[in-house]
Amino acid sequence: MAVTIKTQHEIELMRQSGKLLEEVHDTLRDFIKPGITTKDIDRYGEELIRERGGIPNFLHYEGYPASICVSVNEEVVHGIPTEERKLKEGDIVSLDAGLIWKGYHSDAARTWAVGSISKEAAELIKVTEECFFEGIRFAKAGCHLYEISKAIGTYANQRGFGVVEDLVGHGIGTSLHEDPQVPNFRQKGRGMLLVPGMTIAIEPMITAGGKEVQWEDDDWTVTTVDGSLAAHYENTVLITDGEPELFTLTHRE
Numbered sequence: 001m002a003v004t005i006k007t008q009h010e011i012e013l014m015r016q017s018g019k020l021l022e023e024v025h026d027t028l029r030d031f032i033k034p035g036i037t038t039k040d041i042d043r044y045g046e047e048l049i050r051e052r053g054g055i056p057n058f059l060h061y062e063g064y065p066a067s068i069c070v071s072v073n074e075e076v077v078h079g080i081p082t083e084e085r086k087l088k089e090g091d092i093v094s095l096d097a098g099l100i101w102k103g104y105h106s107d108a109a110r111t112w113a114v115g116s117i118s119k120e121a122a123e124l125i126k127v128t129e130e131c132f133f134e135g136i137r138f139a140k141a142g143c144h145l146y147e148i149s150k151a152i153g154t155y156a157n158q159r160g161f162g163v164v165e166d167l168v169g170h171g172i173g174t175s176l177h178e179d180p181q182v183p184n185f186r187q188k189g190r191g192m193l194l195v196p197g198m199t200i201a202i203e204p205m206i207t208a209g210g211k212e213v214q215w216e217d218d219d220w221t222v223t224t225v226d227g228s229l230a231a232h233y234e235n236t237v238l239i240t241d242g243e244p245e246l247f248t249l250t251h252r253e
Contacts, residue, residue: 003171003179005197010104011238014173014199017054017101018229018236018247021108024048024097026250028068032112034089038070042081045097054099057107057176064220069109071097071221076164076213076230077109077204078220089115092125094232098176105176107201108248109234121229124208127159128231131184131204139202139237139244145191147181152204153185162207167222169203172236193238199247203234 006014028041046067049056056067070096071079072087078096089094096109111125132153138147157165170196180192184204185228201222209228216223224230238245 002174003192003198004147005195006173006199007197007220011111011197011199012107012237013102013104014236015245017099017104018108020049020052020054020101021097021099021106022248022250023052024099025095025108025110025248026252028090028095032093034087035117036087037183038079038081038085038087039071039083041095041113042066042068044139044189045221048142049097049099054101057098057100057105058096058111061176064201067097071096071230071232073229074224074227075161076222077167077232078222080218080220086168086195086222088094088115090117092117092121092229092231094230096232103174104170105174107172107176107234109203109232109233110236111233114148120208123183124161124206124229125157127161128204128206128224129233130208132202132233133234134250135202135204136244136246139194141194141196141239141241144192145182146189147191147193147214148202149183149191150186153184156204156206162209162228164205164213165211166213167205169201172201174197188199194204196240198236198239199236200239201230201234201236205230205232
């Protein structure tokens with residue numbers, strides 16, 4: 001496993017990349033409302049990325065046809081935006097987006113309510129975010145990678161939610177996906193020792209039901225097998241000697 005340790009110059013470029021993506025997500029948050037299409041979100045998201053001088057890193061990645069992954073309700077990740085899919089009151093929508101700035105990637109995801117949503121849906125979104133923050137308690141030098149995984153999975157299960165195991169977080173830098181993989185559930189052993197300069201994307205994908213998922217006919221959209229709601233929360237994270245730095249945390253969070 002080849003894990004890259006970033007120099008101070010590289011860290012600064014990734015920090016800038018994350019800052020731009022933070023602005024994109026913060027703006028998209030206010031754009032979400034009943035009646036817009038998932039393609040509206042994709043178009044606006046790409047516009048926001050490009051007007052900041054970034055390059056949308058999801059667009060054409062391994063054939064993915066859009067800049068923003070837009071996943072609604074039981075869709076976990078990688079939903080393909082279309083003109084036909086309209087958001088409606090009570091939906092929840094996950095936006096996964098990333099960009100390249102001077103050769104360095106950032107990656108982040110959020111799940112938002114569309115208008116008024118059920119108490120259960122709101123709790124799912126809240127717990128998914130809390131899972132991330134449980135995990136990053138261990139995202140520091142001297143801890144081991146799978147301590148993050150264990151913390152995320154344990155918290156989700158204690159709260160009565162499912163943890164998707166077929167998809168994981170990842171390292172990030174000059175490539176969107178680098179080593180190491182970052183699972184969201186307990187592993188055998190402790191995993192690699194974390195050291196300053198590692199950059200990883202930690203991304204709990206949590207369901208209101210079971211952990212089983214399936215790929216739809218478009219070969220991209222991942223949905224829950226039992227049709228339960230799913231939520232996604234992700235940030236690009238720098239490992240330091242002390243508390244982790246979150247490159248993509250928005251000012252409102």
